Amino acid sequence: MSAALNVVASSSIALLQDLGRTGQQRYGVPVSGALDWVSLRIANAVVGNPDGTAALELFYRGPTLEVAAGSARVVAIGAASEVVTGGTSRTVAAGQSVRLARGDRLTVGPCEGSLVAYLAVEGGFALAGDLGSLSTFPRAGLGGIDGRPIRKGDALPLALAGVPERAERRAPKWDLAPPARVRVVLGPQEDHFTERGLRTLLESTYTVSRQSDRMGMRLEGSPIEHARGFNIVSDGTAPGSIQVPGNGLPIVLLADRPTTGGYPKIATVASADVPALGRLRPGATIGFEATGVEEAEAARCELEERLGALRERLARRSR
Amino acid sequence: MVRTIHALPECASLSRNPGIPESIIPESIRVSDPQPRLAPNGDTALAVEFGERIDRATSERVLALHDRLARAGLPGVVELLPTFRSLMVHYDPARTSRAKLVRRIEPLLDRLEGDRAAARRWTIPVCYDPAFALDLDEVAARTSLTPAEVIAHHSSIPYHVYMIGFLPGYPYLGDLPQRLALPRRENPRTQVPAGSVAIATTMTAVYTLASPGGWHILGRTPAALWSQHRDPPAVLAPGDEVRFAPIDRDEFARLAHRAEAGELELESTSA
Numbered sequence: 104m105s106a107a108l109n110v111v112a113s114s115s116i117a118l119l120q121d122l123g124r125t126g127q128q129r130y131g132v133p134v135s136g137a138l139d140w141v142s143l144r145i146a147n148a149v150v151g152n153p154d155g156t157a158a159l160e161l162f163y164r165g166p167t168l169e170v171a172a173g174s175a176r177v178v179a180i181g182a183a184s185e186v187v188t189g190g191t192s193r194t195v196a197a198g199q200s201v202r203l204a205r206g207d208r209l210t211v212g213p214c215e216g217s218l219v220a221y222l223a224v225e226g227g228f229a230l231a232g233d234l235g236s237l238s239t240f241p242r243a244g245l246g247g248i249d250g251r252p253i254r255k256g257d258a259l260p261l262a263l264a265g266v267p268e269r270a271e272r273r274a275p276k277w278d279l280a281p282p283a284r285v286r287v288v289l290g291p292q293e294d295h296f297t298e299r300g301l302r303t304l305l306e307s308t309y310t311v312s313r314q315s316d317r318m319g320m321r322l323e324g325s326p327i328e329h330a331r332g333f334n335i336v337s338d339g340t341a342p343g344s345i346q347v348p349g350n351g352l353p354i355v356l357l358a359d360r361p362t363t364g365g366y367p368k369i370a371t372v373a374s375a376d377v378p379a380l381g382r383l384r385p386g387a388t389i390g391f392e393a394t395g396v397e398e399a400e401a402a403r404c405e406l407e408e409r410l411g412a413l414r415e416r417l418a419r420r421s422r
Numbered sequence: 423m424v425r426t427i428h429a430l431p432e433c434a435s436l437s438r439n440p441g442i443p444e445s446i447i448p449e450s451i452r453v454s455d456p457q458p459r460l461a462p463n464g465d466t467a468l469a470v471e472f473g474e475r476i477d478r479a480t481s482e483r484v485l486a487l488h489d490r491l492a493r494a495g496l497p498g499v500v501e502l503l504p505t506f507r508s509l510m511v512h513y514d515p516a517r518t519s520r521a522k523l524v525r526r527i528e529p530l531l532d533r534l535e536g537d538r539a540a541a542r543r544w545t546i547p548v549c550y551d552p553a554f555a556l557d558l559d560e561v562a563a564r565t566s567l568t569p570a571e572v573i574a575h576h577s578s579i580p581y582h583v584y585m586i587g588f589l590p591g592y593p594y595l596g597d598l599p600q601r602l603a604l605p606r607r608e609n610p611r612t613q614v615p616a617g618s619v620a621i622a623t624t625m626t627a628v629y630t631l632a633s634p635g636g637w638h639i640l641g642r643t644p645a646a647l648w649s650q651h652r653d654p655p656a657v658l659a660p661g662d663e664v665r666f667a668p669i670d671r672d673e674f675a676r677l678a679h680r681a682e683a684g685e686l687e688l689e690s691t692s693a
Contacts, residue, residue: 128503128512130656131586131630233650243590243631245650291461291469336474337587337594339503339510341463363505363587371464374515399465400515407516 106172106265107258108224111208113166119228119247119259120358121157124236128362134342135238135246136358138317138381139219141410142180142279146223148414149178149200149274157230157237158223159253165211165222166253170203173265177201180274181220181382182212198274200225202266217279217382226263240359272417281379284390287345287370288399292335295367296347300328304345304353304369304391313385318359319346320380322389326351327369337365343372343380345391355380373399375406458483458531460524461508465515468523470531471508476596476624479535480507481584485661486534487527496526504660505585506594541582541663542690546628546643548577548619548666549674554642557607561621561638565601573668575599576640581626583662591630591648591656595664598624610636617642619666626666630656641666644678645688657688 120143123136137143137160147156159165165182177184178200186193186201187208195201197215214220230237233245244250248257293301309322333349340346344356346366355372356364357380372380373394383389394402459471470487472480481504488504491511498518503510513523550558550573562569581595588594598621606622611634614620618629620637629635630648643666647657658664669677680686 125512126501127590127655128501128510129586129660130654131588131590131592132655133590234653234655243650245590288462288464291463291471336476336506337585338471338505338508339463339467339469339512341467341510341512343464343466361588362503363585368463371462371467373464374466396462396465396520400519403465403515 106175106261106263108168108175108261109171110166110253110255110257110259111169113253113255114164115162116252117159117161117166118239118252119157119230120160120238121236122155123358124234124238124245127234131362132234132243133240133359133362135236135240137221138358139221139378141378142219142221144410145274145277145413146178146180146221148417149198149272150176150223150225152223152225152227156223156227158221161211161220161222162218164213165220167208167210170205170207171258172261173205175203175261175263176225176266177203177209177222178274179211179220179222181217181279182214184209184211200271200273202268202271218384219381224261225266226261229260229262272420275413275416277413279382281382281389282376284392285376285379286373286394286399286402287391288373288396289370289393292367293369295330295335296369297328297330300330301369303327305393308388308390309353311383311385311387311389315385317357318361319357320355320383322353322355324352327353329367333367334365335367337363340364340368341371343374343377344368345370345372357381373402375399375402460527462520465520466513468511468513468520469508470511470527473507476506476584478582481582482536482538483534484509486538487530488660489538490530491527494526494530496523505587538661540692541661542692543663544658544688544690545665545667546645546688547669547673547677548641548643549669549671550641551671551674553671554618555640557638558640561602561604561640564604567601572602572640575602576621576626577666577668581664583658583660583664585660586656586658589629589631589633591658593627593647593658593664595626596624598626604638606636607638610634614639615642617644619643642674644674644681645686646681662690
């Protein structure tokens with residue numbers, strides 16, 4: 104009998120995401136992957152999955168899932184969950200793993216201050232993915248289930264038909280609150296902006312627009328002044344690239360960013376700070392502060408060390 | 423002024439800085455073939471920029487460096503993306519650093535001209551029938567050509583794949599015969615059918631997926647240039663050479679039928 108999580112109700116959008124589809128950018132394929140890959144990796148560490156195992160990325164409030172398997176162990180990062188067993192309901196805290204029995208119903212959310220939460224399942228999902236990744240990219244129909252967000256009636260196939268009982272784990276404390284200002288490395292096209300334009304970027308506070316999506320975070324606030332037009336010969340983009348189109352309002356490119364772009368990029372968010380952007384809801388405010396490449400690289404290495412230490416700690420606890 | 427020029431770190435800056443006219447650059451350091459600029463894109467990518475122009479010489483250098491770096495297999499390099507005028511080097515900052523990459527890449531920047539793998543040559547069937555060629559009449563009117571002449575121009579020359587972008591598998595092909603050069607449409611379409619062959623500015627392209635788009639549509643190919651079930655998923659790669667071969671509607675129907683059955687595989691020859 105096949106094991107699955109059945110989607111019995113769904114509210115807002117939820118997509119399967121892993122750490123992305125790398126190696127295909129030269130064919131125009133966006134990397135995609137989790138907006139907040141720190142939360143994804145913590146979730147995977149709690150249930151003992153490899154870092155890059157796909158989990159459900161959900162916005163605001165997750166779907167209701169019914170366990171159609173002997174048992175399943177899950178954890179949500181970024182939101183508490185409600186578990187209904189028979190007629191009784193209980194709350195499972197964010198970061199706490201829980202073993203669910205057949206017929207249990209789980210609803211993740213609402214998200215705790217964040218835009219997104221992640222639900223990881225021990226063993227992961229039994230889906231083939233596309234081009235080496237389960238990350239869902241609906242525009243090209245890649246990943247997930249038929250390349251689309253999950254919906255009511257879906258059965259999310261599980262790799263494990265059941266999980267043994269063991270001491271449940273809880274993610275160590277981790278501050279997921281986004282900083283007031285994220286670090287940016289200026290460039291690669293900072294010379295397309297005036298001195299005043301650069302100051303505007305670094306001194307203003309911007310508001311996350313409702314027009315934002317997984318491709319890019321659109322910001323509202325002070326327009327940034329260009330020095331020489333707003334078209335460049337298209338070149339590559341990076342996660343966290345800050346494009347400034349003709350209206351002067353910056354767009355921070357996120358997980359589903361196009362591989363190339365034709366607007367000048369004033370700066371790039373340090374990779375250690377990119378996951379925090381994924382947690383920002385429309386209406387939230389954010390600013391930018393300049394840092395150097397070496398500092399950004401060091402910040403990322405430090406983040407990797409912290410994530411590695413968290414994984415070690417969780418693994419030790421279960422021995 | 424000359425003093426400030428000497429203070430610039432790289433000759434590359436001279437030719438790319440529009441504030442400095444060529445005439446004031448001393449003959450000794452005027453460069454026709456500037457050294458590329460290595461521009462950080464945060465801490466996960468480094469763009470090796472060969473200027474700001476779209477031309478074949480620039481593209482050839484980008485492609486040659488792509489081949490060299492692909493062969494070198496530098497540790498920590500995640501993937502390489504050739505564009506019109508730069509090579510994007512995506513890297514993992516936990517495994518390497520900008521400084522290390524610069525040291526490894528700089529010695530590979532010499533004598534790039536002509537040093538890349540032979541182009542693969544493709545012939546792509548295109549039906550220019552009015553049923554598919556939504557903008558053929560308008561393009562003909564705006565270029566003072568007959569529709570037949572537009573088709574003849576479009577299918578007369580081999581094109582170079584500068585890069586793939588915008589959509590998965592979407593090839594930017596150039597350079598279009600000058601007679602056909604038009605700006606993008608003022609009103610982009612909300613939905614361009616997959617397979618549409620279109621032109622804008624100095625480029626022609628194939629919409630690999632149905633998508634919004636602002637280019638002028640001249641025809642449609644029955645060949646699928648993109649499939650997520652193939653490896654690699656795109657038929658074309660940067661550096662390939664492409665010709666368009668006109669076909670009529672009967673041939674289009676036959677080939678489309680074969681494509682749907684997964685039996686239409688384009689084949690390339692080596693240049």
